Amino acid sequence: MTDSGTKRRGGGPLTPDVRISKALSYTLRHGAEKEGLKLRSDGYANVSELLAMNKFKSLGLTFPELKRLVAENDKQRYKLIPLSSIDDSDDTLSANVEGGEEDAAKYLIRANQGHSITISSEALELELLVPGSADFPQQIIHGTFYAFYPLIVASGGLKRMGRTHIHLSPLAAYREFNSRADPSGSAPNESDHRRPARGGKNKQQEALSGMRRDAEVVFIIDARRAAEHGGCKFWRSANGVILTEGNADGVLGMDYVERVEDRRGLGVLWEGGKVVKELPVGLKNRMPPRGKEFVVRGSRGGGNAGKGKKPKGKGELEKEEVRIDAGDV
Known part of the structure; x- marks a missing residue:
């Protein structure tokens, strides 16, 4: 399984937004552990740690762009929330990425569904x-x-x-x-x-x-x-x-x-x-x-x-x- 391609089904090139969305889907649904991104038991990742990954750096993904892509995604595949909005008493992710975008460390992101990574229905808050x-x-x-x-x-x-x-x-x-x-x-x-x-x-x-x-x-x-x-x-x-x-x-x-x-x-x-x-x-x-x-x-x-x-x-x-x-x- 791969995270993204470079062409759409009709044979033309993928747009930058589609390439980023495909990469996000793969990482948050399937490849986080393999790629070294830590996920909480409920599937959330710290946004600053995600943006620090080489694959997203190479795609030029910034926090403002990520917020736009999440909001505009046609099927609303992702959920982006402030870290302060959930109880981290027993499941925390440290925002320890140096040089990260200031606000990104205060947010979490996950895929709403589609995981091959083991996450229970209860943990996904379905x-x-x-x-x-x-x-x-x-x-x-x-x-x-x-x-x-x-x-x-x-x-x-x-x-x-x-x-x-x-x-x-x-x-x-x-x-x-x-x-x-x-x-x-x-x-x-x-x-x-x-x-x-x-x-x-x-x-x-x-x-x-x-x-x-x-x-x-x-x-x-x-x-x-x-x-x-x-x-x-x-x-x-x-x-x-x-x-x-x-x-x-x-x-x-x-x-x-x-x-x-x-x-x-x-x-x-x-x-x-x-x-x-x-x-x-x-x-x-x-x-x-x-x-x-x-x-x-x-x-x-x-x-x-x-x-x-x-x-x-x-x-x-x-x-x-x-x-x-x-x-x-």
Whole structure:
């Protein structure tokens, strides 16, 4: 796993803001220990220590720029708070970086979700959602890609694997998101299977916390049944993502998936435990977004490609695929 690239999926260069955001995501979600950044048990890092890291120095990140990026992030992935606003009696981070920016040492930052670093749901201060309460979402969705959809079904459901949580969104928020993307309310043309755009002038309106913008299919899940009968607890993060650790095995099983829908006009693909409509061959063989292709192909794009390592077996591919798909939002 790497922290950032230099090109966007369309092949053009990443903007400085996107490069910094990718680097922040990797450090705060996955790489802090490896990179030598100390995290509290609740996932917070001292901002002055983060800014002192060579990777962020090389990106030219300053405290004012960090504050702007956190405030403007389309999915509100990060939380920035004054050190004085929390109780440090039993979990402190010293601000001992010489030459740091004066105010940065008085602030903490963390990722709101998406960690592979072990942090409990309680430590992340997530809101526990109680079945039957007014704010419990009856139906939730998980977005993924054509290449991954059959593997998830075959493996028995969504899995958090190396991540702390499976990421989801309320179905109502997803429907609203789609209506904003297409105010006419008309369904996409069935022959148009271009990926939904990730760019745009108003990213606040185009982002849906808990789902990638370019997701090609969605799993629609009965959250109440999964909670009451499937051993799943559901939480809401500060930026509105619905999270679950799954059952005791880290799985949100297919028993609680009502249906799987295509986002580009093919309609329902899977429902009631069986395939309703087969994907066209061209979509079955479609490569996932750049950075994920090695998971399906094993010998192209990333991962072990070109490094002389033995390709993964089928079972290993399914496990690796679900792990990456479940958390990359």
